[in-house]
Amino acid sequence: MNTGEALTILKEKGYKYTDKRKHMIDFFVGEDRYCTAKDLQVFMEPSYEGISFDTIYRNLHLFDQLGILESTELNGEKHFRLKCAHHHHHHFICNNCGITKEIHHCPMDKISEELQQYMIDDHKFEIYGLCPTCR
Amino acid sequence: MNTGEALTILKEKGYKYTDKRKHMIDFFVGEDRYCTAKDLQVFMEPSYEGISFDTIYRNLHLFDQLGILESTELNGEKHFRLKCAHHHHHHFICNNCGITKEIHHCPMDKISEELQQYMIDDHKFEIYGLCPTCR
DNA sequence: ATTTTAATCGGAACCATTCTTGTTAAAACA
DNA sequence: TGTTTTAACAAGAATGGTTCCGATTAAAAT
Secondary structure: OOHHHHHHHHHHOOOOOOHHHHHHHHHHHOOOEOEOHHHHHHHHOOOOOOOOHHHHHHHHHHHHHHOOEEEEEEOOEEEEEEOOOOOOOEEEEEOOOOEEEEEOOOHHHHHHHHHOOOEEEEEEEEEEEEOOOOO | OOHHHHHHHHHHOOOOOOHHHHHHHHHHHOOOEOEOHHHHHHHHOOOOOOOOHHHHHHHHHHHHHHOOEEEEEEOOEEEEEEOOOOOOOEEEEEOOOOEEEEEOOOHHHHHHHHHOOOEEEEEEEEEEEEOOOOO
């Protein structure tokens, strides 16, 4: 997903265009990894001195909810990254630098018969380790 | 895993036997679901009035580290359950009651060629939804 | 029985996140 | 273009799960 697509989603859903929101999306477009609210705040600070944490969190959750971002919990902290626009996939996540790599194999195809009586809402498949650069 | 096995692990690693630790393990033996520190504290309270949160958390992490418990993050809170002694597997987790069901299919076999240059440490595969009782 | 060392307590501190009230600014409307 | 409406934001207090600290207690070793 790029900045334009993200802003289009915001507009279509009736949310306002603000410089801060654009700047936030720019941040995620430039990061191929899962980032914390703190990471974002550090990025915003120079351009918007004293930006409120409330603004950071409110928009992170809004973006997540609108499908502009996707999120996961790493070491007890919520992390966010730009949602990949194309088909369903999972991620390898580097424990050192946080960079992600797409995994084009989803295990859900194989497990339908194991959960006959169950109602499946969601699933999570993540692989952790070190990327080629960090190993 | 049962109470005896868990206490044996503690003893073998040189940790002390205390009634509180035994009571904690008894709690997890009786729960086939992921529980929070709070759940455990509520269970402990009647027998050990005013038990310190420090004791709860210290032992939860010790047990996790020793492989007596396994843990996962659900809705931003750490959850724990007794480690299943036998072979490697994953879990379906009910969003309503927290009960777990073993999934005997691990996707890791299939993805080795996708991560040639990467060093894999760990992985997580969880399925969320509603169990037959809660649906 | 005594010593050593770990476990526990009580409560303060921490930190990510959320809430509250008042203010500002974007978009809609006249 | 000026005014109204409504959402976005600021500032900082509050929350809640978790961790830390110094003092005390109890288990295990000697």
